[in-house]
Amino acid sequence: MARTKRAGRRTGNPDTRAEILAAARRLFAEEGYESISMRRIAAEAGVDPSLIHHYFGSKDDLFLAAIELPMDPAPEVAAVLSQGGVEGAGGRLMHAFVTIWDGPHQDKLLAVVRTSLSKPAMSFVLRQLFEHRIVKTVESVLGDQVDHIPARASFIASQVFGLVVARYILKLEPVASLSADQLGVTVGPTIDRYLTMPIEHLLAEQGK
Amino acid sequence: MARTKRAGRRTGNPDTRAEILAAARRLFAEEGYESISMRRIAAEAGVDPSLIHHYFGSKDDLFLAAIELPMDPAPEVAAVLSQGGVEGAGGRLMHAFVTIWDGPHQDKLLAVVRTSLSKPAMSFVLRQLFEHRIVKTVESVLGDQVDHIPARASFIASQVFGLVVARYILKLEPVASLSADQLGVTVGPTIDRYLTMPIEHLLAEQGK
Numbered sequence: 437m438a439r440t441k442r443a444g445r446r447t448g449n450p451d452t453r454a455e456i457l458a459a460a461r462r463l464f465a466e467e468g469y470e471s472i473s474m475r476r477i478a479a480e481a482g483v484d485p486s487l488i489h490h491y492f493g494s495k496d497d498l499f500l501a502a503i504e505l506p507m508d509p510a511p512e513v514a515a516v517l518s519q520g521g522v523e524g525a526g527g528r529l530m531h532a533f534v535t536i537w538d539g540p541h542q543d544k545l546l547a548v549v550r551t552s553l554s555k556p557a558m559s560f561v562l563r564q565l566f567e568h569r570i571v572k573t574v575e576s577v578l579g580d581q582v583d584h585i586p587a588r589a590s591f592i593a594s595q596v597f598g599l600v601v602a603r604y605i606l607k608l609e610p611v612a613s614l615s616a617d618q619l620g621v622t623v624g625p626t627i628d629r630y631l632t633m634p635i636e637h638l639l640a641e642q643g644k
Numbered sequence: 645m646a647r648t649k650r651a652g653r654r655t656g657n658p659d660t661r662a663e664i665l666a667a668a669r670r671l672f673a674e675e676g677y678e679s680i681s682m683r684r685i686a687a688e689a690g691v692d693p694s695l696i697h698h699y700f701g702s703k704d705d706l707f708l709a710a711i712e713l714p715m716d717p718a719p720e721v722a723a724v725l726s727q728g729g730v731e732g733a734g735g736r737l738m739h740a741f742v743t744i745w746d747g748p749h750q751d752k753l754l755a756v757v758r759t760s761l762s763k764p765a766m767s768f769v770l771r772q773l774f775e776h777r778i779v780k781t782v783e784s785v786l787g788d789q790v791d792h793i794p795a796r797a798s799f800i801a802s803q804v805f806g807l808v809v810a811r812y813i814l815k816l817e818p819v820a821s822l823s824a825d826q827l828g829v830t831v832g833p834t835i836d837r838y839l840t841m842p843i844e845h846l847l848a849e850q851g852k
Contacts, residue, residue: 553813554762563814590816591830597814598806605761606771606805608798610850618846622799626834638826642818 453491456481460502465557469499469564496569503552503561506544510573512536517577522631525578527624533596534616537604546604549597566593584635591630599623661699663689668710673765677707677772704777711760711769714752718781720744725785730839733786735832741804742824745812757808774801792843799838807831 459481463472474495478485492498500508516532517525537545552562571589579585599619602611614622667689671680682703686693700706708716724740725733745753760770779797787793807827810816822830 550762553809554758559813559815563816566814566816587818590810590819593814593816594806594810594819594831595803595834596806597809598802598804601761601805601809602798602802605767606774606801607767608771608774608801610795610847611798611802613850614846618849622838622841622843622846623802625837626803629833633830635830638822638830639818641826642821 452481452483452487456483456488456491456498457502460498461561464499464502464561464564468560469568474498499565503548503558503565504544505548505565506541507536508569509536510569513570513573514577517574522578522581524624524628525631526627526629527620529627530596530599530624531616531620533599534603534619537600538616542604549600550605578631582631584639587635587639588630588633592627595623595626595630660689660691660695664691664696664699664706665710668706669769672707672710672769672772676768677776682706707773711756711766711773712752713756713773714749715744716777717744718777721778721781722785725782730786730789732832732836733839734835734837735828737835738804738807738832739824739828741807742811742827745808746824750812754812757805758813786839790839792847795843795847796838800835803831803834803838 456477460472460477463477463480474488475485477498478488481488488498492501496508512532513529516528519528548562552558566589567586571586574589575585582588599611602608603619604612606612611619664685668680668685671685671688682696683693685706686696689696696706700709704716720740721737724736727736756770760766774797775794779794782797783793790796807819810819811827812820814820819827
């Protein structure tokens with residue numbers, strides 16, 4: 437906890453903060469983001485709900501802190517998609533994604549991914565982050581241009597998470613050392629295809 | 645060890661077998677597949693080299709046992725690629741890959757992937773498996789039709805490992821429940837593009 441403390445900021449009792457985080461992590465992993473209220477987390481941690489607001493602000497902020505994500509990806513995704521709409525969105529998304537991952541947060545992002553992929557309860561939490569922060573952001577920006585965004589997002593995720601694995605975990609060359617520009621050009625079109633391919637019939641076969 | 649013992653097969657002293665596996669795992673993780681000899685593993689385990697041949701057969705077989713992979717992926721990759729060459733190879737590869745993963749080995753395959761992604765030393769071992777079994781197999785079958793196969797393979801891996809993450813770990817819908825046929829149609833073209841996209845200029849920029 438001490439390492440995240442900033443000069444001049446009131447962080448209060450580190451034990452209380454840690455207890456809230458542990459309770460949040462447990463409840464998010466067991467029951468999911470949607471169904472868990474701040475009040476419920478406060479009860480689980482044995483603290484007054486106002487303390488959660490004091491330490492963490494919103495439920496989104498608490499969620500990001502609980503999974504130890506160093507930044508909220510949603511505003512970045514919204515900004516990138518807003519500049520130009522669906523045309524070339526894949527390349528822009530890939531470029532922004534790689535630029536963030538290559539930056540100062542890489543170690544923390546990698547720690548979140550490693551934990552999320554190795555522990556089933558945390559995989560569920562990463563899925564919630566994806567569905568409730570990323571997919572909803574994409575829908576809010578591209579919803580009038582692209583149909584079936586949650587379904588398309590699962591394909592996009594299959595490429596984006598795989599890029600993390602190939603570039604940052606397995607370090608396969610040349611994917612590991614190409615620039616953000618080069619990955620925008622090579623991997624971006626994959627995302628564009630997932631944003632535009634016919635998908636209705638697949639979902640119909642699934643009865644969805 | 646007892647669970648892998650087959651009726652009528654001489655498995656010898658389980659401690660010796662486990663010691664050989666532990667030594668192999670350690671050496672593969674530290675120094676890589678290529679540079680480690682069977683003799684070296686025998687010395688590390690404190691056993692006679694003939695015992696390794698007795699328990700495991702070839703170095704490839706020992707490697708697969710060390711990483712606890714329930715099957716050798718190379719013959720399957722070779723068979724799929726041989727049926728029809730590069731044309732439509734992505735769809736065939738994806739279909740075969742999903743069929744294997746959906747089969748009885750899923751739990752063991754998932755265990756290998758989870759371990760490989762969460763522990764850096766095991767990530768290195770998974771990279772060796774990929775480079776020395778999969779990439780070399782692809783080169784042996786498609787080498788006269790496709791250039792720069794190791795480089796293209798790193799892009800293909802970024803999609804294939806990502807599919808594992810999205811379908812089997814995060815369970816994102818509909819990727820998690822589509823059939824092998826449907827994933828062949830939707831994800832296969834991504835692999836086809838990585839097999840055929842211009843790549844020379846990227847490698848030239850890298851000085852490779």
